[in-house]
Amino acid sequence: MTDHITLTDSKTMAYINMYAVLGTLENLCEIDPVASAMLSNQKPISIGFDVADGPKATLYFKNGRCRMEQGCTNCDVKLPFSSVDKFNGLIDGTVTPIPSKGFQHIKFLLKVFTPLTDRLSALMRPDPKDLEDREFFETSTKLMFYTIAVALAQIANNDQIGKFSAHLIPDGEIAFGIKDCVAATIRVKDHRLVTIKKASENPRAAMEFANLDLARDLFDGKVNAVACIGEGTITMKGMINMIDNLNRILDRVALYLA
Numbered sequence: 001m002t003d004h005i006t007l008t009d010s011k012t013m014a015y016i017n018m019y020a021v022l023g024t025l026e027n028l029c030e031i032d033p034v035a036s037a038m039l040s041n042q043k044p045i046s047i048g049f050d051v052a053d054g055p056k057a058t059l060y061f062k063n064g065r066c067r068m069e070q071g072c073t074n075c076d077v078k079l080p081f082s083s084v085d086k087f088n089g090l091i092d093g094t095v096t097p098i099p100s101k102g103f104q105h106i107k108f109l110l111k112v113f114t115p116l117t118d119r120l121s122a123l124m125r126p127d128p129k130d131l132e133d134r135e136f137f138e139t140s141t142k143l144m145f146y147t148i149a150v151a152l153a154q155i156a157n158n159d160q161i162g163k164f165s166a167h168l169i170p171d172g173e174i175a176f177g178i179k180d181c182v183a184a185t186i187r188v189k190d191h192r193l194v195t196i197k198k199a200s201e202n203p204r205a206a207m208e209f210a211n212l213d214l215a216r217d218l219f220d221g222k223v224n225a226v227a228c229i230g231e232g233t234i235t236m237k238g239m240i241n242m243i244d245n246l247n248r249i250l251d252r253v254a255l256y257l258a
Contacts, residue, residue, distance in 0.1 A: 008256050011054060012158040014084035016256050017091040018055040020150035021120075022068065025059060027146045027197070028120050029066040032139050035119050036064040038112055045108055047079065048072025048101075054084040061112075077102030077109065141216045142182050146197060148219065149176055149184035151253045152246065153193035159256075165248040167191045172204035174242050178215045179208055179235075186246065205238030207246065221254065 028035045044062040049055070050072050058072045072078060078101035081087040089095030099106065122130070123140045124147065131137045155162035156169075169188050177183035177199065185200035186193055200206075209215040210233040217223040218234075225247065228234040236243045 009159065010084045010088060012155060012162070013256060014051055014054045014087050015154040015158050016151045017088055018049060018051070018057050019068070019154055020147045020257075021091055021124075022049070022057070022059065022117075023150055024124070024143050024147045025066045025116060025120060026068055027143055028116070028123070029061075029064065031142060032119065032123070035116055038116055038119070039064045039066075042108075042112060045077070045105060046075040047077045047109070047113065048075030049079050049081070049087065050100075051081045051087040052083055054081070054087060075101070077105045137216070138212055141178075141212045141219070144219050145178060145182050145215060146184065147257070148250075148253055149186070149197070150195045151257060152176075152186060152249050153195040155252045155256065156193040156249050159252055162249050162252050163191075165245040166193060168245045169193075169242050170204075170239065172239070172242065173200040173202060174238075174246055175200040175203035175206035175208070176246075177206075177208050178212055179210055181212055188242070203238060205240075205242035205246075206236065207243055208235045210234070225250075 029039060030036075039061055042061060042064075044060070046058050046060045048058040056070070056072045058069050058075045060067050060069065077099050079090075079097040080100045081090070081097065086095050090097055099109070120143070123136070123143050126136070126140050131140065156166035157163070166188075169191065171189050174186040174188070175183065176186055183199035185196040185198060185203070187196060209218065214223070214228065214233050218225060218228065225234060229236060
């Protein structure tokens with residue numbers, strides 16, 4: 001019998017791929033000079049992703065920056081996907097979508113958008129040698145942090161086991177971050193989670209990693225979270241049941257992003 005605890009589902013994966021993976025392009029264009037250079041001299045343009053029975057979002061590119069918004073009614077280029085599996089195939093590199101709108105912008109898709117996602121991929125699934133470059137290591141780890149922070153909410157809202165843990169979390173904000181480096185807010189309301197990519201001003205609970213190197217080891221599964229809590233390199237405070245259940249969802253993140 002398959003262990004149901006380890007099962008991942010395609011629909012949850014599609015939400016993670018949309019908001020946590022493609023959504024990290026926002027941060028990539030902000031902190032990576034290579035990525036922002038790709039967008040220099042680029043007229044404003046938007047790409048909508050429309051996944052049947054799945055997530056729908058639009059990426060807006062303007063002034064060397066990128067932002068994502070829910071829905072895709074107002075976009076220059078529209079990429080439809082007939083299923084969540086087809087959309088996941090885009091992220092895996094096994095599916096090439098055909099625009100249903102904005103075919104004249106195909107050059108942007110091929111010459112700018114694809115290299116941007118390749119750059120994100122190189123940073124998110126790096127060659128171990130590349131990580132020896134400190135700047136690359138720091139950029140890569142910060143992007144992983146944002147991806148994980150957003151994936152937490154997607155798993156809590158869509159994955160069956162994630163929903164069970166989310167159902168035990170009371171309303172309020174959880175501060176999630178790497179000390180003196182990057183921060184996110186996990187906002188909980190009626191057992192649904194939303195990630196905001198900035199520090200929480202009024203958290204009921206907090207989970208903070210001591211530094212980038214520790215966070216990286218944790219993301220890569222090289223260190224044990226429980227041991228780090230014991231050593232004080234992961235700080236947790238506030239409402240324990242919020243943190244406890246967030247940690248359970250965090251365990252699921254590793255399965256989906258493996």
